[in-house]
Amino acid sequence: MTHTHVAGSIHADATAAGPQWLERPDDLNALDPALWSSTVVRGDDGVVSVGGRSLVDLAHEEGTPTYVFDEKDFRQRARDFRDAFEGWQVYYAGKSFLTRRVARWIHEEGLYLDVCSGGELTVALAGGMDPARIGLHGNNKSVEELSLALSRGVGRIIVDSLDEIGRIEDLCKENGWTARVMVRVTTGVEAHTHEYIATAHEDQKFGFSIANGQAMVAMVRCHYSEHIELLGVHSHIGSQIFDTHGFEVAARRTMKLMAQFAAASGTELPELDLGGGFGIAYTSADTPATPDALAASLREIVAHEARGYNIAIPTMSIEPGRAISGPAGLALYEVGTVKVVDVDGGLSRVYVSVDGGMSDNIRPALYAAEYSAALVSRSSEASAVMCRVVGKHCEGGDILVRDVFLPADIKPGDLLAVPAVGAYCRAMASNYNMITKPAVVSVCDGQTSTMLRRETLDDLMRLDVGE
Known part of the structure; x- marks a missing residue:
């Protein structure tokens, strides 16, 4: 009543x-x-x-309204990931939030930085980031964006299509550059998150499919290019994820792909990026893992898969963004x-x-x-x-x-x-x-x-x- x-x-x-x-x-x-x-x-x-x-x-x-960032909290979360994943490359995902000051914080705390556009790259450089510690993402990078990245010497470009590989080759040939790239692959993992932020299933715009052979084609294309240095494989399964089960599947499929490539080409690729997407607490129902717990689990997963495929553990990368800037x-x-x-x-x-x-x-x-x-x-x-x-x-x-x-x-x-x-x-x-x-x-x-x-x-x- x-x-x-x-x-x-x-x-x-x-x-x-x-x-x-x-x-x-x-x-x-x-x-x-x-x-x-x-x-x-x-x-x-x-x-x-x-x-x-x-x-x-x-x-x-x-x-009001005003957004208020707690600098001490941001820096501590960056350090927590850096320290928990010691020996790995921790790329802050700038798309979560990026200003010149944030780029400076990331630089001062010893992290790398991932950007997704020419605009984010420009802000990162203006904030003092070493371009060699920057990675450039994006499923439709323009010639202008690729030219900016290559001319400034970004550490890696995550390639997402054969069209993009062609653009990179043309720019490098014209200007005498060499591009360091990773191939983004879709692993077929159905991350337990919202459809719009699940990015490793087959029916979406990002990456090359492992299942239908597109990923291997892209890797071979980059490996034998005169203008490209192929660093390795990149995977990202989604966002706001609270456990590592999806990463286990992604690691298994990406490392199997790397083993197959090594057998076919005689070259073991040195790097693997498992992406980010680590969840945070928005409500009392959310129970995110700590960086230490994530690191322990992911290290175990990678070591297990490397043993299974008889390959060396590559240089590993992750890309926390929300987990640093969100809280x-x-x-x-x-x-x-x-x-x-x-x-x-x-x-x-x-x-x-x-x-x-x-x-x-x-x-x-x-x-x-x-x-x-x-x-x-x-x-x-x-x-x-x-x-x-x-x-x-x-x-x-x-x-x-x-x-x-x-x-x-x-x-x-x-x-x-x-x-x-x-x-x-x-x-x-x-x-x-x-x-x-x-x-x-x-x-x-x-x-x-x-x-x-x-x-x-x-x-x-x-x-x-x-x-």
């Missing part, structure tokens, strides 16, 4: 049910450390801070409206609208991604109510957090923060509805520094050259 509360339906005891994993919290003011960066704390005054900076103060100084970032929003809507069965849902939305985080609409949120401008002793945090865009699917418990006294002017947004949120931002992109700042030891300034309407109008 639904009972109407005298203070309004927001206080009724029947609200729309959330997912089974979402439990009513005992303390709404508590912050789950698994979801937030390492320096996030709630003070005695109820205000949450990160990197020694109050989020209330940041909102006053920077405005280090939070999005700070201001609440604009609170609305209670009746749903089926006499239940109600509380819609909390904030001043951002799908233009700064498209993942919930694109992948049905789940997130968490917390009231960060104050503490509250009010009861917990099931809420849906939505944006300001003219779309019914403009949802940032589908289901989350927030205090029943949530109101306009409150500040909400969404954790674990450092990867694939601001990096995928758009100007839908002519909304300007939010600022990105980094915080460390009480200091704030702008990474990306907030866009303005003047910025948008400068691009509109028609009258």
Whole structure:
């Protein structure tokens, strides 16, 4: 039975049910450390801070929405992967989030960097990355992008089509360059993730199929080219993956391919990249593995497969992106409206609208991604109510957090923060509805520094050259 509360339906005891994993919290003011960066704390005054900076103060100084990166957390996660995978090459996947400062952090922490476009390559170089420690990905690299990479001496290009191999050969012949390449292969692994971020099954745009022989054709083509040095094989099975079973299959199939190539050509290829896609905690239902656990498992898998195919263990690479940048970032929003809507069965849902939305985080609409949120401008002793945090865009699917418990006294002017947004949120931002992109700042030891300034309407109008 639904009972109407005298203070309004927001206080009724029947609200729309959330997912089974979402439990009513005992303390709404508590912050789950698994979801937030390492320096996030709630003070005695109820205000949450990160990197020694109050989020209330940041909102006053920077405005909202603003993306806030915890520099210490980011750097520590980079070091954790570097140290756990000692002896391997750890490439930070720049597509998750990249600025000149991020490139500098990666360089200073001793990682390599993977980029997917000429734009990302330009930012990486401007940030001080050694080009020899950069890899260039992409299924449709332009002549201009390949020329930039080759002229600057990037360490490797991951080739994705015979057309691309031809372009590389033409550029190298014309300019006297030699290209160092890896061949991206599809292993047929069905990663347990969303269809759009599973990238090793056969029916998709990336790589050469092992099953139908395309991979071997590409490897032979590169190996016998006068202008190409074939380094090895590259595989990537998907993203937001929580176990290593898929990597075991990928390692078995790629190393079998390398053994077959060695038998046919007389050459053992020196390198193998198993990609990234390591998952992080977006909600309390997520249980990601630590870098140490991932490293131990992947080392065992690779050693086992090398013994089985009687080949030397190649120089190994991995590509964590989300696992480094994701937990280090939070999005700070201001609440604009609170609305209670009746749903089926006499239940109600509380819609909390904030001043951002799908233009700064498209993942919930694109992948049905789940997130968490917390009231960060104050503490509250009010009861917990099931809420849906939505944006300001003219779309019914403009949802940032589908289901989350927030205090029943949530109101306009409150500040909400969404954790674990450092990867694939601001990096995928758009100007839908002519909304300007939010600022990105980094915080460390009480200091704030702008990474990306907030866009303005003047910025948008400068691009509109028609009258």
